[in-house]
Amino acid sequence: MNEMPSIEQAKDMTESKISANKVQVFYGENHAIKDVDIEIQPRSVTSFIGPSGCGKSTFLRTINRMNDTIDICRVEGSIKIDNEDIYDPKVDPVQLRAKVGMVFQKPNPFPKSIYDNIAYGPRIHGLARNKAELDDIVSSSLQKAGLWEEVKNRLDEPGTGMSGGQQQRLCIARAIAVSPEVILMDEPCSALDPIATAKVEELIDELRENYTIVIVTHSMQQAARVSQRTAFFHLGVLVEEGLTEDIFTNPKDKRTQDYITGRFG
């Protein structure tokens, strides 16, 4: 997994998918994110690592404006996706979230059937004109999420009845169903066992071909396994960002080195 990025990176370096510039996030008086500048490459996996409370999840949630739901949260600076500022007043967050999907820490399928879980997004966005098209979207999303073989005979069973790993892959399938360009994952494997984690990681690797993926993780091994680029956050500051190999083998900053060698965090 780690041999490819260097070639790909060189090719894609010219135009980044997401570019953040001097991003500040405040929770009331609390300055949670300070001066974050980052370029995220298209069709690659970028992982955010760092100790708890360092702001990596907060920063992730600014990318699809999920922080808008928190009253006291305020974002400054600019985040551009395809050169469009997503905090521009003209931008409707709902439309943005169709383009930037999200998978959460705890698997959170709707308490509905597996089919309805996947079909909900396409329905509200009007992506299917009839039942046949919707069926296609559901089956292709489940196939892309590697879940089709396991659930194709029980699409009408509740999504909440599946195992944790299956639920998380269902959530990924649900995110894929609205054909986003970017998928944000907030510690997607933290509630899963090693086997389910391996499956999800495999899936992330496959999805890289078509989507830009940003993943927050507490597991440095996971970051090393799945991502091409890694960003290390500490106390709301982006300490270091670079190719995953470089971050783990040859960190430039003392704090990064301390963290990956397990001296703190």
Next chain:
Amino acid sequence: MTDATLPPETSAQPAKASRQPKSLYALDDLTRKRNAAEKRFQAYGIAAIAIGLFFLVVLAYAIISQGIPAFSRTVVEVEFTLTQEQYDAAEGTLFKTKAYEEIFINALSGQLTESGIETPVEPDAIERIVGKPGGTIRAFFRENEDQLGQAVRFDLAASSRVDGYMSGRITRDSMTDSRFLMSSDLDVVDNLVEAGVIKTVFNWPFITGADAGVDNAAAAGIGASVIGSFFMMLVVLFLSLPIGVAASIYLEEFAPQNRFTDLIEVNISNLAAVPSIVFGILGLAVFIQFMHLPQSAPLVGGLVLTLMTLPTIIISTRASLKAVPPSIRDAALGVGASKMQATFHHVLPLAMPGILTGTIIGLAQALGETAPLLLIGMVGFVARGYPDGFIAGFTEPNSAMPAQIYTWAARSDLAFTEKAWGGIIVLLIFLLSMNIIAIILRRRFERRW
């Protein structure tokens, strides 16, 4: 680690030292104390439940034993044939009902001799037993002239004293002779029972009928008030549920958290604790004196009770909205649903069972409420009939079940006390069926998810 954790450690030290040498089989003092405390607490709990159950049983026994007589009534069953000539003759006299009464008494004594029971049939005694039946008989034949010349069976209501004697409320020992009932009449009654003329039957008129005047307890029924309560509940349900749910959704999901919404929240909680009579006087001032809505109408009663029920529904709806895990909202927003879509497609259905529970509690409270109805003229009002039609059900004067029960309980005739207990049984059955409907609805909602 810090100073804060130090004191408990030091205080725990001596206890630890004293516990150390003991075997696990021997209970030390602290453990014994703890176990005793736990046992005591459980005993308190069981005692509390036992007391609660005891009072429930007492209540149920009191209600059922006192209320059951209201569901039976004593009738005097007489069958006779009125010929055209008798009818014409009776209509020709000056005191027409008197003439019918004579015919009735003749028929009655005829029936008695037929069954071989000897009893003196004095008009006065009969009047004390069945009241004045002439009017009823005359009214029947005037309406159904085609029944003349045919055998017609009359079920005439016995007077409330005779009814009381039959149901055990009045005994020979407890009664005193009065113009209402003489002890000699009881012999007549006994004979009539033996002859099969006086019978106890199920009291349908009590369930379907309307209230009657203070002198006619036997004819009083709760049916009209049930209809009144039903229309009030319709008003309460269709106003307070949508308003309450809309208000809670806005407050819980959309409203910004600021001092103004805090103020609203505090006020809603306070409103739930306002005595209901305050809502009554508010309803009197606003709906009747200012808006000139009809007095004693279920519409006004419903509006007043809506005001009273709203806080209950809002509080419980907000609690059940809060109980929906935020991850569901995140999930919906994450796939690009708008806030409203997330709320209506995902949050509200999950909160629905809780909302229904709150609504039914609010409605049950409203159903049993009497105080506000006092002030808008639904108490003391004699509900003499059914409304004509659906709209009239809201606007025509009527009473409500608790108001009717209160009215009966306040009347001096003991027969009405029995009616009041019976009314309570009907009220409880109404409440129970409302709750059952709510439980079925809740089940259905829960199964869908």
